[in-house]
Amino acid sequence: MTTLEVRNLSKTFHKLRAVDNVSFTLTPGRTVALVGESGSGKSTVARMIARLVRPTSGEILLTSSDGEPVPRKAYRDHVQMIFQDPFASLNPFHTVEHHLVRPLRLHGRSRAEVPHLLERVSLPPDFAHRRPHELSGGQRQRVAIARALAPGAKVIIADEPVSMLDVSIRLGVLKLLARLQREENLAVLYITHDLATARHFSDEVLVMHRGRIVEHGPSDEVLTRPEAPYTRQLAAAAPDPDARFRQGGQP
Amino acid sequence: MTNLSPLTEVAPEVPRSRNRWRGLLPRWSPKLGTGLGLAGAIVLFGLIGPLVTGDPATIRDFGLTPPGGEHLLGTTVTGQDILAQLAHATRGSLQIGLLVGIMATVLSGVFGIVGAYAGGVVDEIFSLFSNVMLVIPGLPLVIVIAGFVPPDQRGTGTISLVLAITGWAAAARVLRAQTLSLRNRDYVAAARVSGEKTWRVICVEILPNLLPILASQFVFAVVLAILSEAGLSFLGLGAANSSTLGTMLYYAQNGFALQRDAWWWFVPPGLIIALFGGALALINFSIDEIINPKLRDRARRARDVVAVETDTAAAEQDAVLTVKNLNVVYQADTPVHAVKDVSLTLRRGEILGLAGESGCGKTTLAYAINRLHRPPAEVTSGSVTFHDRDGEDVDVLALAPEELRAFRWVKLSMVFQGAMNALNPVTPIRAQLQDVLRTHRPGMPASDREKRCAEVLRLVGVDPARLGSFPHELSGGMRQRVMIAMALLLDPQVMIMDEPTTALDVLVQREILNEIKRLRDELSFAVVFITHDLPLLLELSDRIAVMRDGEVVEYADAEEMYLRPQHPYTRELLASFPGLNDDRGALIR
Numbered sequence: 001m002t003t004l005e006v007r008n009l010s011k012t013f014h015k016l017r018a019v020d021n022v023s024f025t026l027t028p029g030r031t032v033a034l035v036g037e038s039g040s041g042k043s044t045v046a047r048m049i050a051r052l053v054r055p056t057s058g059e060i061l062l063t064s065s066d067g068e069p070v071p072r073k074a075y076r077d078h079v080q081m082i083f084q085d086p087f088a089s090l091n092p093f094h095t096v097e098h099h100l101v102r103p104l105r106l107h108g109r110s111r112a113e114v115p116h117l118l119e120r121v122s123l124p125p126d127f128a129h130r131r132p133h134e135l136s137g138g139q140r141q142r143v144a145i146a147r148a149l150a151p152g153a154k155v156i157i158a159d160e161p162v163s164m165l166d167v168s169i170r171l172g173v174l175k176l177l178a179r180l181q182r183e184e185n186l187a188v189l190y191i192t193h194d195l196a197t198a199r200h201f202s203d204e205v206l207v208m209h210r211g212r213i214v215e216h217g218p219s220d221e222v223l224t225r226p227e228a229p230y231t232r233q234l235a236a237a238a239p240d241p242d243a244r245f246r247q248g249g250q251p
Numbered sequence: 252m253t254n255l256s257p258l259t260e261v262a263p264e265v266p267r268s269r270n271r272w273r274g275l276l277p278r279w280s281p282k283l284g285t286g287l288g289l290a291g292a293i294v295l296f297g298l299i300g301p302l303v304t305g306d307p308a309t310i311r312d313f314g315l316t317p318p319g320g321e322h323l324l325g326t327t328v329t330g331q332d333i334l335a336q337l338a339h340a341t342r343g344s345l346q347i348g349l350l351v352g353i354m355a356t357v358l359s360g361v362f363g364i365v366g367a368y369a370g371g372v373v374d375e376i377f378s379l380f381s382n383v384m385l386v387i388p389g390l391p392l393v394i395v396i397a398g399f400v401p402p403d404q405r406g407t408g409t410i411s412l413v414l415a416i417t418g419w420a421a422a423a424r425v426l427r428a429q430t431l432s433l434r435n436r437d438y439v440a441a442a443r444v445s446g447e448k449t450w451r452v453i454c455v456e457i458l459p460n461l462l463p464i465l466a467s468q469f470v471f472a473v474v475l476a477i478l479s480e481a482g483l484s485f486l487g488l489g490a491a492n493s494s495t496l497g498t499m500l501y502y503a504q505n506g507f508a509l510q511r512d513a514w515w516w517f518v519p520p521g522l523i524i525a526l527f528g529g530a531l532a533l534i535n536f537s538i539d540e541i542i543n544p545k546l547r548d549r550a551r552r553a554r555d556v557v558a559v560e561t562d563t564a565a566a567e568q569d570a571v572l573t574v575k576n577l578n579v580v581y582q583a584d585t586p587v588h589a590v591k592d593v594s595l596t597l598r599r600g601e602i603l604g605l606a607g608e609s610g611c612g613k614t615t616l617a618y619a620i621n622r623l624h625r626p627p628a629e630v631t632s633g634s635v636t637f638h639d640r641d642g643e644d645v646d647v648l649a650l651a652p653e654e655l656r657a658f659r660w661v662k663l664s665m666v667f668q669g670a671m672n673a674l675n676p677v678t679p680i681r682a683q684l685q686d687v688l689r690t691h692r693p694g695m696p697a698s699d700r701e702k703r704c705a706e707v708l709r710l711v712g713v714d715p716a717r718l719g720s721f722p723h724e725l726s727g728g729m730r731q732r733v734m735i736a737m738a739l740l741l742d743p744q745v746m747i748m749d750e751p752t753t754a755l756d757v758l759v760q761r762e763i764l765n766e767i768k769r770l771r772d773e774l775s776f777a778v779v780f781i782t783h784d785l786p787l788l789l790e791l792s793d794r795i796a797v798m799r800d801g802e803v804v805e806y807a808d809a810e811e812m813y814l815r816p817q818h819p820y821t822r823e824l825l826a827s828f829p830g831l832n833d834d835r836g837a838l839i840r
Contacts, residue, residue, distance in 0.1 A: 037756035050444045076446040089437035093459040102455075103445035137609075144441070151445065166608035167783055167827045193757065196831040223831060237761035238831055241789035241813050 001028035001065045001185060002078045002154040004049070009058035011044050018044045020211035021058070026155055026187040031178075033190045033198035033219060035234070036208035042191050043084075045208075046159040049189070050081040062155070077107050080153035084160040086140035090132040097128040099147050107151035117146040121176060138169040145176065155187045163192070174201050195238055199223040207231045280540075286533030293527050297345045300338025307335035307494065318515050325515040328506040336499055337519050343495035344477050344524075347411050351476030354415035355422065356469045362419070363426030364461065368434050368453055378427060384420035392417050393479060397488040410483065410490045414476045422468040429464055433457050467538040474531045481524055496520040570638055571777050572597040572620070572663075572745050577633035579612070579619045579801075582626070589615040589628065591801040597745065600775040602767075604788030604809070606824070607798035613781050614668065616798070617747050620779075621665055622647060622655055637662060640744060661691055664738035666731075666748040673734065674722040680733055681718040684708075687740050707736040710773075712766055728759035732766065739770070747779045752787075764791055785824050789813045797821050 004026040011019040019041040026032055036042045047053040049060060062070040062078055070078055080103075083089035090099055100118075101111045115125040121142040132140060141161060148156055158177060162170040178201055181188050192198050198205055198219060205219040207228065215228040226232045311330030318325040324333040366377030396413045397405065433439065434457065442456050477496070483489045484497025485504065499520040503509075508516040572595075579590035589612040597603050607613045618624040620635050635647040639662065650658055667673055675683055684704040688695055695703075705715035711732040722730055731751060738746050748767075752760040768791065771778060780792060788795050788809065795812050797805045797820065805818040816822045 037758065047440075050440075052440050052443060076444065081441070081444050083437040083441060085437055089441050091438040091442075091456055091460070094455075102442070102447065106446045147441065147445065167785070168608060168823055169827075171827050171829075196829045196833075199831060200829045200833075233758060235831060237757040239764075239784065239787040239790045240830070241786050241809075242830065242832070244790050245810050245813050 002070070002187065003027050003063045004079065004155045004187060005059075005061040005063070006045075006049070007059045007061065009045065009048060009060065010056050011041075011048060011053065012056045017211050019048070019055075022206075022208075022211075022213055023058075024206055024213070024216070026189055028154065028187050029181070029185045030204065031181060031188040031190050031202040032204045032206060033192060033202035034206050034208060035192060035195060035198050037193055037234075039210075040208045041211040042208050043159055046081065046157045046189070046191055049079065049157050051075065051079075052081075077151050078153055079155045079157065080148035080151060081157040081159065082141075082144050082148050082161045085164045086137055086144055087132075087164070089144050090140055092132050094131070095128065096130050096132075096135075096143050099143060100128070100150050103147055103150035109150070109152070113150075117150055120149065120180065121146045136169075137165045138173055141165060141173050142176065145173075145180070149180070149184075154185075155189075156181075157189045157191070159191045160193070161190075162197070163194070170197075177201070195223055195235060207234070280537060282533045283537040286530045286537070289526055289530035290534065293341065293523060293530070294345060296338060297341035301335075301342055304335035304338045305332065307331055307339045315511060315513050315516075324519055325513070327502065327516055328508075328511075328513075333515060333519065336494065337496075337523070340494045340496045340499045340520060341523055343407070343490075343493045344480060344497070347407055347414070347480050347490075347495060348473040348477040350407070350411040351414045351418065351480075352469045352473040354411065355419040355472040355476070356465060358415060358419035359422035359426055359468060360465065363423035364430045364453060364457065366423075367427040367430035368449070368457065370434075374427075378424075381420045381423040381427070384417070385424065387417070389417045390479065390482065393483060394486065394488060397483055405488075405490055405492075407490045407493050410480060411476070414479050415472075418472055418475055418479070422472065425464060425468065426461065429461060430457060433460055463538055467535050470531045470535050470538070474528050477524060478528065496524050569598045570596050571599045572779075573634075573636045573638070574616075574620060575634045575636070577616070577619060577635065578631045579615050579624060579628055580631050581628050589801050590619060592633070593798075593801075593803050595796055595803070595806070597777045597779060598793075599744075599777055600771065601794065602771060602778045602780055602792040604792035604795040605779060605781045605798060606783065606785045606788050606795060608783055611798045612801040613798050614749055615801075617665070617749050617779065617781055620647070621659060621663060621747060622650070623665075637745070657691075660687065660738075660743065661741045662743055663745040663747065664741065664743040666734050666738050666746065666751045668750040669754055672730075672754075674730055676722050679719050679721055680708075680725075684718070684733075684737055684740060687737060691741055703740065707739045708733070710739060710770060711736045712762075726759075727755055728762060731755060731759075731763060735763075735766070735770075739774070742774070743776060745777050745779070747781070749781045750783070751780075753782065753784075760787075767791070785821075786828050786830075797824065 006025070007023050009019055009022045010017065022041075022045060024032060034042045034045060044053060048055045062075060064070050064078070096118075097114055100114050104111055104113055104117075114128050118125050118127055123139060123142050123146070127135070127139070127143075132143075135143065145161075156177075161177065162173050165173060174197060177188065177190075180186060190198065190202050202219045205216065205222045206213050207215040207222065207230065209230045215222055215226065215231045222231065223235065226235050309331060311326065314326060314328045314330045316322055316326045316330075322332050322334065324337065326332055327336070362377045362381050366374045366381075393413055396417075397410065400409055400413075439452060439456055442452050447456070480489060480495055481497035481500065484495055485500050487501060489495060489497050489501070500517055503513075503517040503520075506513075506516070508514075574593060574595045577590055577593045578588070581587040581589055591612075593616060595603065605613050605616070615624065615628060619628070619630055624630070630648060633648075637645040637647055637658070639645060645658065645662070647658070674680075681701075681704060684707070685700050688700045688703060692700075704718060708715045708718065713729055713732050713736065717725065717729070722733075725733065735751070751767075752763050755763065764787070767778065767780075770776075780788065782788060785795075785797075789812065792809050795805075795807065795809050796803045797812075797818065799820050805812065805816070805821045807817070812821065813825075816825055
């Protein structure tokens, strides 16, 4: 199983310290949530791990199940990313099949696996011939998840995977991710600004503010009993009808 | 392991097309038909004509015969058959056009696409080069270059090369701009993450999405080449050993065709140039429609709407806005019934929440209330009645354009979705706020305007010193506050807010919500608050309407809806938001 360790990762854009000395470890079978507002640097962390952005300093270490470091060339066999906007992350020109066959081929697998991949994300096999505009947002995001699984990745970076979806289908996509994570023993980094889903779908939480990790720990503890002032502010700001209608009442 | 429940979500209904290219083809229209027909006829003439018309160079002893008889289009001063000349010249011009089109497109592709994708120094150099080529005036350069080449070496190839070199730069700029936008798309990033090589990313992921633009640039290059070549030849600088429409005109000029009233000598080649240029322009219009689908509905837009039977509704006590049985239909090829029989009442000082997911019709409804809907959207029946403070009822759907202008923003204002990006980036906040006052209160003295602008900014919690600021100097939350201030300027009785906090962070959203509540209490206007975030509405609003597929499925007090949701869809929506303090694990397994 693959473990990804991030050590003292920093990124500076034109003197702005977007990510400042961030360290954490992703281990198989566990989901780590990275929580913060826009501009906090969480997407930059994702893009550095996906090797789309070069870190200014710090290390990203990938260790395979036999304890050996993964060679640079094989990095993308192990680490894949799910993007935020399913309407932008699929090429409108190509079929679903194209989106899955390319990563399969590039990582030495056969195109015969396409139906199986679709099945794993609960899509019927005939979706392979559809093009993105024929799919709904949730179905697109499932295709994007299948694409991330195609190279046989064991570490998945999910950058706000449901924030662009309709609320009634968000839960379905998150449950799918949780199921895949359990079944395939994936290491998942779940990036979100939504504290509630962070708590429900992750084992550990990192709270990021202005490029730094201000609080981290088991998700239940951090999010129900926040210590850092910033985390408290975040928790208090989320809309909470309970507070309005059941003040002082029973839970 | 339990499998997932079947997807409840409905995919957009699109006619299935197996053919991936079909989406790229222009839609059939009279414009396209005319263009293709004309261009096709001219190309056919250029291809087949020379085979059937005989030798254009044959000299006969009866010069300048008018059309008719043996020579359909007459003869030149030396007795050459004009129809034969025209056929050969058309072929020559088309050849040059095609050659230049291909070369110019390849050049612009290399400099535009590759440069933009590579970025950095390569892009700098490539785009500097394109810019230099762009500012050199084309025709004079062509004349200079063509003048340098000795006439005996001035063949079709040389002339085409010269025209291509001077004609690619503008297209490269367009392609560069488009590629810069495409290379930052997530699907390009996704291809890189999956390990694609750079050339494959360009050829497989980016290039197909540029095809319509490339096609349009190609067509444009062909037209330009044929015209420039005609110009060059007319000046005597064209291809020496070939005949084109330009050389025909050149000889007609030298043979004093105009002075001798031999119109049949110079009109046909001129006409073919004009028709071919026109035909390709028509084809380009249709290609533009693929690039910019907005152009497709042009024809429909001309029609105005508002054909509604109005029965001004009996007002509920204290109501400020009554919507009754409102229906809005998008008159597309298959009409879409976006708002179905919606009836709502907004009381004075009330916050009415309108909840629903994307495509449920909530924004269409808001636009129709304000008469901002544009064709193909059409209000097919129903009424919107505004009950003015002074007791007068206004039938909004029946207002004449001038009355509508006086009504909007004064009585009923709107904060649009993503409104904070709707501020004009090049003018300071002051000018944009004052514009509203200048339009609606033309008589207001300047000092009062300034005072009012400062006052509304203060109301929304922005320092009036920021009046001189430009939008980019304000944070997203501040810009949204400015938009709310703008909606407050004329002291409206109703404010419609369409997803006003969706693009904002939770902390900023919290501030804005508190601000809205406070302003409502202070100024007692009524708010229609539209969002997909039901918990937010439960906390904020007095009453809530839940919309699905154009219908209001549940309409109740917020507390009632929270404690006893009636409709299954409302329950589903409520269940899809896990609360921060709910039991963990209940959702997952």
